[in-house]
Amino acid sequence: MKATPFLMFQGDAGPALELWSAAIPELEILELARYPSGPQEGQIASARIGIGGSEWRLYDSPPMHDFTFTPASSIFIDCDDEAQLRRLAELLGDGGQVMMPIDNYGFSQLFTWIADRFGVSWQINLPLE
Known part of the structure; x- marks a missing residue:
């Protein structure tokens, strides 16, 4: 068995993938069909x-929906x-929303929570050493 996160867009998957590729050089496109x-x-079809x-x-x-993404589900990244x-915060946060600005919240050295x-x-984190 394998579980894979699945993100459903409504026409913005391509631009989102472009942003993420620019922000995260390590991102690999394994398959892309339009x-x-x-x-x-x-x-993007898949x-x-x-x-x-x-x-x-x-x-x-293909069908439009009355829902989109919610902060209740997020991507958590531990930075080096x-x-x-x-x-990452600057690139992914451009044009988005900051829910928790970059700061030391006690559970990490630095942390921020944004929506692109x-x-x-x-959730972008610098773990405690």
């Missing part, structure tokens, strides 16, 4: 990506150093 024609032409040893799936849903944390401009929530 809708060849129709109203969703060029949008994608598999690898980040930090985990695999995710994402796609653009402060520069990496600040870079696509509504995907990221």
